[in-house]
Amino acid sequence: MKRGYGDIRAGHWRGAVLVALLVWLASGSAQAQGPTQVGLRDDAPERYTVVRGDTLWDIAGRFLRHPWQWPEVWQVNPQIRNPHLIYPGDVVYLYYRNGRPRLGLERGQEVVRLSPEVRHIPRREAIPPLPLETVQHFLSAHRVVDDPARVDELAYVVAGDDRRIVSGAGDHVYARGDVEEHGRFGLYRLGERYHDSASGEFLGLELESVGQARWVRREGDIARLEIVSARQEVRNGDLVMPLEPFPLTAEFQPRAPQRSVDGTILAVPDGVHFIGRLQVVALDRGSRDGLAPGHVLAVEQRGELVIDPVTDESLRLPGVDAGQIMVFRAYDKMSYGLVMRASRPLSVGDRVYDPDTAGRVTTTSFMR
Structure with a gap:
């Protein structure tokens, strides 16, 4: 849309993708979660003006001790168009x-004065629940296969053009197997195999992206693909799969799980030893355990292992509160989450649990 002179209400530069706020209070879902009290921060402001770069978690954290309780206090003004979106x-x-x-x-009333020449008004978009660029970058590079037997059924690279052993962006490769025509594909390499530390149950096979390719043509069961982007060299044997969609729905907002969850940090996909804020972790609980995108889990750092000075026994000290993680991708038996708060370095093996678990969350009176 174009405009000339004058004052007009303008949007803001393109931010993250649109994210709707699901209103539990209006639907009665909040009450169904139990009588958890909402703890306001002592320094909660009376008013806060949203700025570009904010996330829903940031805003909730300005008012609440526990940001995932946002849906319990959010009130929608029906007179505002699209009241579930915050800009x-x-x-x-x-x-x-x-x-x-x-x-x-x-709703903001910001006015922008335009100069005499014609300009385009940038489209205004809603704030995201968390830094979506971090999440989307990770999801484009990692995915999980729940059943390892599926790997044997996947298409794979058999050769490169001109007898190349490795290929890069702009090169062509040949893939054998089920490759849909006129599609775009991810190229993957086998990564970590995850198992439950207690039972030994297989939880998932992580695949690491090496690039993307598009379909060119097929002869028999051999498809010719063009590599359109490459994170690293593409080799013979790399897997070919349709790209995984990254849906960010109205449910993708901070909230506690609807049922009790108790698990551990399974791994750090990027190989970091000490985990801090805004780092991605793999969890040993998934959708079968009630986890979904947007669910927030508390983290308990494992207590130190010490020797009893009297009995010489090995003892593990009680764990301590260490942070919160928000799930952004849930598979059947495991999930990926983003560390939203870390009061101390987290590590593999630390406990994750439902923040509403009785006796684990400290709440304060909401009366002033």
């Missing part, structure tokens, strides 16, 4: 109804 320039404000805290929304 830069909007104002989130704190008020009370029947003695309970609520958060409301005022």
Whole structure:
């Protein structure tokens, strides 16, 4: 859309993808979760103006001690168009109804003065629940296969053009197997095999992306592909799979799981030893355990292993609260999550659990 002179209400530069806020309170779902009290921060502002770069987690954390409780206090003004979306320039404000805290929304009234020449108004987009660029970059490089037997059924690279052993962007390769015509594909290499540390159960096989390719033509069961991008060299034997979609639905927002979850940090896909904020971790619990994108888990750092000075026994000290993780991709038996808070370095083996577990979450009175 084009505009000339004058003052107009403008949007903001392209941010992250649109993310809708699912309103539990209006649907009654919040009450179904139990009588958890909402803990306001002591320094919670009366009003906060949203800025570009904010996430839903950031905004919730300005008002609440536990950001995943946002849906319990969010109130929708039906007079506002698309009230479930929050944009830069909007104002989130704190008020009370029947003695309970609520958060409301005022649409931003920012005005931009244009110069005489014609300009394009950039499209305004809603804030995301967390740094989506971090999540999308990871998901484009990693995926999990729940059943390792499926790997034997996947198409694979058999050769490169001109007898190349390795290929890169712009090169052509030949793949054998089930490759759909006129599609775009991911090229993957076998990665980590994950198992439950206690039972030994297979949880998932991680595949690491080496690039992407597009279909060119087929002769018999051999397909010719053009490599359109490459993270590293493409080799014979690399797997060929349709690209995995990355849906970010209205459910992708901070909230506690609907049922009790107790698991551990399974691995750090990027091989980091000490885990901090905004790093991705693999968890040994998945959709079969009730996890879904947006679910928040508390982290308990494993207690130190010590020797009893009297009995010489090996003892593990009690664990301590260490942070929170938000799940962004749930497979059947495992999931990936992003560390949203880390009060101390996390590590593989640390416990993750439902933050609403009785006796584990400290709440404060919502009365002032």
